[in-house]
Amino acid sequence: MTRRTLFFATGLLIVAGCSARPVTYVTVREAKFRTEVNRNERLKLPLSGESRERLVRFFKAGGDTDRIGREIADPEAEKRYSPLLDLLSDPRNLALEDLTEKQTFKNWFSKRPIRQVVDAREEAPPAIDPVAVTDDKYWWVFYHRQKKLVELLVFKAIPTQMKR
Amino acid sequence: MHDRLLATLQSVARVKLVASLRDERLGFANAKDLRIFIPDIHLISERRRIRGGFKYATNHTDLLNSVVLALNQLKADAADDEVVEVYQLGDFLDLWRESDGADDQVDVASPIKDDHEDLVAALMDRALRTRFLLGNHDFDLYRWPDYTAWERRYYLPDNNAGVPSVVLLHGDIFDWVESLPDAIQDVFVYLFAPDVTAVDHRLGSMIELIRQSHGDRKYRNYIQAEQASTIGLVQENVVDEVPARWNVQTPGASPAQNLLFLDSAYECCKKANEQYKMNLKAAVIGHTHHARIAVREDADEGFFALIDCGAWIENCIADGETSPSPNAQIAALCGNEARIYQLDPG
Numbered sequence: 182m183t184r185r186t187l188f189f190a191t192g193l194l195i196v197a198g199c200s201a202r203p204v205t206y207v208t209v210r211e212a213k214f215r216t217e218v219n220r221n222e223r224l225k226l227p228l229s230g231e232s233r234e235r236l237v238r239f240f241k242a243g244g245d246t247d248r249i250g251r252e253i254a255d256p257e258a259e260k261r262y263s264p265l266l267d268l269l270s271d272p273r274n275l276a277l278e279d280l281t282e283k284q285t286f287k288n289w290f291s292k293r294p295i296r297q298v299v300d301a302r303e304e305a306p307p308a309i310d311p312v313a314v315t316d317d318k319y320w321w322v323f324y325h326r327q328k329k330l331v332e333l334l335v336f337k338a339i340p341t342q343m344k345r
Numbered sequence: 346m347h348d349r350l351l352a353t354l355q356s357v358a359r360v361k362l363v364a365s366l367r368d369e370r371l372g373f374a375n376a377k378d379l380r381i382f383i384p385d386i387h388l389i390s391e392r393r394r395i396r397g398g399f400k401y402a403t404n405h406t407d408l409l410n411s412v413v414l415a416l417n418q419l420k421a422d423a424a425d426d427e428v429v430e431v432y433q434l435g436d437f438l439d440l441w442r443e444s445d446g447a448d449d450q451v452d453v454a455s456p457i458k459d460d461h462e463d464l465v466a467a468l469m470d471r472a473l474r475t476r477f478l479l480g481n482h483d484f485d486l487y488r489w490p491d492y493t494a495w496e497r498r499y500y501l502p503d504n505n506a507g508v509p510s511v512v513l514l515h516g517d518i519f520d521w522v523e524s525l526p527d528a529i530q531d532v533f534v535y536l537f538a539p540d541v542t543a544v545d546h547r548l549g550s551m552i553e554l555i556r557q558s559h560g561d562r563k564y565r566n567y568i569q570a571e572q573a574s575t576i577g578l579v580q581e582n583v584v585d586e587v588p589a590r591w592n593v594q595t596p597g598a599s600p601a602q603n604l605l606f607l608d609s610a611y612e613c614c615k616k617a618n619e620q621y622k623m624n625l626k627a628a629v630i631g632h633t634h635h636a637r638i639a640v641r642e643d644a645d646e647g648f649f650a651l652i653d654c655g656a657w658i659e660n661c662i663a664d665g666e667t668s669p670s671p672n673a674q675i676a677a678l679c680g681n682e683a684r685i686y687q688l689d690p691g
Contacts, residue, residue: 204452206490277459296455297490306491308469309462310455327462 206297207313207320213246214337220302223324224333228270236266236335244319244337265289269333277328280312290314290321298322346379346427346679351584351686353419354675357411358688361663362583363576363655363674364592364638367682370648372503372510372626376680378428380501381416382513383409383468383475384631384654384674385436387482387568389443390460399442400566404657404671406464408690412675413467420473431473432499434631434654435480435515442482442564454486480632481517481555482568487548497551498536500623501678509623511678512537512614516630516653519606520558522613537617573660573669574635575603579687587684594639606630607639611649627652629678634659636674636685652676652683661687 212218216239224232239246240262243254268274268286279285280294296310312323312330315338324332354360373380386403394402403409413431420429444453458465468475477495479487486492503510518536521529531550534541577592594603614625627650636655642648655661655674662669676685 204488204490281456296452299490305469305471306494308466309458310452310491325459328459 204297205295206299207295207322209298209300209302209322209334210320210336210339214244215246216333216335224335226269226275226323226330226333227272228266228333233266233270237262239335240319244335275330277312277325277330280314280323280330286314289316346377346429347587347677347682347684349419350379350381350677350679351587351684353415354412354686354688355584357415357691358408358673359581359691360584361579361581361687361689362587362591363579363636363685363687365587365590365682365684366593366638366640366650366652367589368648368650369681370626371650371678371681371683372624373501373678374681375428375504377424377426378504379430379677379679381429381431382629382631382652382654382676382678383413383431383433383657384636384676385434385480385482385634385656385658387436387439387442387656387658388457388461388464389439390456392460393443393456397442397445397563398565401568401658403461405673405688405690406461408673408688409657410464410467412688413464413470413473417467417470417473431475432513432629433468433475433477434513434629435478435517436482436631437468437477437480438486439482439564440485441559442568445563452489454483454489454492478513478515478631480515481558484552484555487552500539503624503626509539509625511627511629512617512625513629516606516610516628516632517555517558518613519609519630520632521554522609524558533613533616537613537621539621539623567659569632569634569656570659573662574633574672575600576636576655576661576663576687577603578665579663584686592638594637596641596643599639602635603637604639605633605635606653607641607649607651610651611641614649626650627678627683629654629676631656634672636661636672636676636687638683638685650683652678652685654685655687663687 217223237259238249240258241253241255242248248254274285295313298311298313314321318338319335320338322334323330388403416431423429438454438457440453443457476499479495479497486495499513500509501511518532596604610628614628617623618625629652631654633653634656635653637653639651654676656672659672660669661672673688674685
């Protein structure tokens with residue numbers, strides 16, 4: 182690295198470090214892009230056979246519930262997500278720390294979990310923050326009690342890299 | 346309503362009276378309007394407490410949880426024409442100790458809440474509708490979506506005059522009145538002006554001041570009080586018939602540490618009364634971890650009260666006691682009467 186490049190790189194880092202950066206949060210999408218319409222339909226963990234099937238149908242439809250049973254938007258979905266759904270069907274993988282520290286699901290969720298989830302269906306922000314992670318195609322929002330992952334909401338992600 | 350609150354607290358704890366003040370000049374006359382104040386809690390995660398080597402952690406979290414659940418029932422049982430509101434006076438979550446200085450991209454609060462789920466869920470229960478103030482140890486929360494409703498101050502109205510008569514603040518501003526006088530004007534406007542919204546600029550100035558006043562302190566050995574704070578003569582049997590004045594601290598009669606912030610609070614409220622046409626007669630604060638009621642009766646309008654509600658961390662010691670007790674205080678205001686209680690597990 183030349184001295185000039187180093188100078189500019191250092192300058193950029195200083196500017197980035199001094200700027201106030203917006204905090205990261207996740208907003209829950211519209212009903213047709215979610216695995217649930219209402220909260221009482223939320224997927225329970227560990228996943229049952231029926232819950233797995235619901236999820237696979239949702240993924241095959243590309244996360245658009247209008248298409249479930251009518252079109253296959255993502256033929257590879259079942260193959261891609263089956264190992265993850267296996268993990269989520271086993272209570273031994275469902276401690277809060279499996280998401281936040283142990284990285285049990287790192288093959289799918291490589292980025293830092295986000296704890297701020299804005300869900301306008303709720304009366305108020307949650308007392309105990311859920312954990313939102315993404316595999317870039319979907320947001321997976323895990324709800325926990327007493328440090329056990331107990332419920333799951335999945336919704337279609339909005340691609341961040343797409344030019345708009 | 347004070348008696349019902351007392352009975353509620355006695356249903357879950359041994360209750361001693363720290364201080365009381367019944368005075369028509371308090372400016373909060375409605376006997377059917379009970380405001381309950383929970384001071385500094387300073388929660389941190391258990392892992393952080395151990396790794397950080399902190400001498401003090403939150404006192405009696407199980408008791409506090411029981412108190413909050415009981416307050417929720419008290420609120421539910423209130424008549425239609427009664428008001429029961431609960432305020433947490435700031436420093437609920439101690440982000441500063443949790444993270445050695447808050448990283449603006451890391452949600453430091455969530456792991457703390459994960460470790461104290463029952464207490465957090467009780468205090469944030471929608472039925473209780475607790476109002477939260479931002480303290481100097483959790484001010485960074487203002488940046489996150491979950492906490493946008495948390496405030497820098499609340500005004501309570503004088504029902505007779507129709508203007509604010511009581512202000513609820515965390516209380517750290519009064520530190521700066523003395524230590525950072527040049528910076529105080531912006532903060533004063535931000536905290537007291539009724540028509541100033543919490544815009545980024547002011548919040549940013551505030552967080553800079555807070556960071557400046559923290560300096561490089563890690564708070565490993567103590568936060569506010571290296572020694573147990575002195576809370577005067579505290580007796581369990583006094584609650585049988587609460588006197589109109591008990592342990593009220595006054596200039597000339599009380600030691601200087603018991604009058605901390607009284608003059609600063611009085612000056613700020615006097616200035617706010619002049620600039621914003623208010624009638625502030627009392628300030629309710631936390632921050633110092635020193636439960637007490639201090640009064641100035643020589644002031645221009647004859648009366649000003651500082652109601653410092655104490656804390657749920659560090660210790661206090663009462664007159665005649667040989668060993669300190671963990672701070673565990675609840676305060677309340679109703680019908681021109683303020684009370685502060687010390688709680689112990691039954």
